Amino acid sequence: MSARRQGRAYALQVLYALDVTEAMAEQPAGLALETISPAFDLSVAGEAENLASSLVTETARRCSEIDDIIQSASRNWRMARMSRVDRNILRLAVCELLWAPETPPGVIINEAVELAKRFGTEDSPAFVNGILDRVAQRIRKGIE
Secondary structure, three states, X not given: OOHHHHHHHHHHHHHHHHHHOXXXXXXXHHXXXXXXXXXXXXXXXXXXXXXXXXXXXXXXXXXXXXXXXXXXXXXXXXXXXXXXXXXXXXHHHHHHHHHOOOOOHHHHHXXXXXXXXXXXXXXXXXXXXXXXXXXXXXXXXXXX
C-alpha cells in the first residue's frame, strides 16, 4: 500500500471516530490524532502520517463547508442518512479536491473509491464515485 493511500486510510479512521463520538467540531484535529490513533492497529510514519494529519486537520476545520458541498451534490441523500464511513470518505475526498490542487481529481476520486471498497458496503464505491464526480464537475466549473 502506498504511503498516500495508507495516510488516507488512517485519516478516514480518525474522522470516523470523531464522527461517532460527535466531536468533529469540538476536538482539535491534532489532539484527535494523538488520542484516537493508539486505538487503531495501523502504524503510519513519514509521508503517510503527514498526509493523515493534514487531511484530518483541514477536514475537521472545514467540515461544515465540506458537508454543504457534499449535500448540494447528493441526490435524495441527506448527510444524516449516509453511512458514517461513506460520509467521511466523501469529506476526505472533497477536502482534497478543494485544497490539494496538486493531486489530479481522478486520482482523488479513485483513492476514495478504493477506501469505499475497503471500509464501506457493497454499494459504497458507486455511491462515493457518483457524488465525487458531481463535486469535481462543479469545482471545474467554479461552482461549489
